[in-house]
Amino acid sequence: MLSVFENNSAMRWLGKQLFNREDPAAFFDPILSIINPMMVRGLTPARVEAITHAARDTKTFHLKPSPRWSGFRAGQHININVEIDGVRCHRTFSLSSAPAQWEQDGTITLTIKRLPGGKVTNWLHDRLETGTVVGISEAFGEFDIPNVEQPLLYLAGGSGVTPVLSHLVTLADQDYRAPVTVLYYVRTQADEIGAETLRALQARWPALTLVIHRTDEDGPSALMNEAHLEQVPGIKARHCFLCGPPGLMDLAQDLLGRFGIREEQISATFFTAPTPVEVSEPLGGEVRFAGSDVTVESEGDAPLLEIAEAAKLNPKHGCRMGICHQCSCRKTSGTVVNRLTGKASGPGEETIQLCISVPQGDVEVDV
Ligand code: FES
Structure with a gap:
């Protein structure tokens, strides 16, 4: 039988797959996933x-x-x-x-x-x-425990407690001494995630104060309100972590603002993409994906990631909501509007995130 390595055209083809690809994993992974999925590289x-x-x-x-x-x-x-x-x-x-x-x-x-x-x-x-x-994927995100020990407040809702569990176990293992208060909002007891872990932490770690509000079982006073925050000692000096559904995040930001807590004291992480802001200038234009030699017209507020996918391109991406930065690429010319902030970029070369960048006029990107 003729081996692939004895055939010149097959060798040329294989060489091309190996060396001309930006991402060799895209070629090898389907093969490796059959041989042994633990060897997949991408x-x-x-x-x-x-x-x-x-x-x-x-x-x-x-x-x-x-x-x-x-x-x-x-x-x-x-x-x-x-x-x-x-x-x-x-x-x-x-x-x-x-x-x-x-x-x-x-x-x-x-x-x-x-x-x-x-x-x-x-x-x-x-x-x-x-x-x-x-x-x-590799891990990403900046919802980090502060480097310097300080009082902390966590406001978590529903499954938003998951990164908080990771924080709390880490802090308890470090024997973190500054006060840590967790206000956790769930609908009913059956919806409490990590209840066992939370109670075990409370038993072994004196710095932790845990309050669980069951909004469907405990009446209207269980909904997040000013009185809950008033009961947090020294709230103004705390670093605050917010994690939960958008309604709870908005309410928490608003309440913390009323307590004089500054933006830099708040770390937030989202579970759904924040609502896109409205922009007054018209959006869309000609988009050139220079690395793929593809040019398409775009209309409305479609971000570059969706425009690329509609053009049958497959740029690297992850969360599709501006968090992971896996879709970052170079814009070589043109203006894009950030869907989350409504801010327009400059016209020149810079790094942008495809999933939240909407063209405003003609744009060229290195994809
Ligand atoms: S895909 Fe995660 S930031 Fe764009």
């Missing part, structure tokens, strides 16, 4: 070690990434990549375990709530099995 393979119940409609997925994964800081997120009906899907989730666990036994956890109509969360709940290998 993402880190992670084996599902166990799946446990966490709360109503919520499961914890215990994953063991391949040893080449770089680890994470408490509060960071990863993208998980799964194939559903032949289509690759990415979603961003916060790590609910502490980095120390990864360092000790090489495992991490994602605690994921099933979303009504959510393609990926429902698939993970119904179809993902122990022993399956999924792809994960």
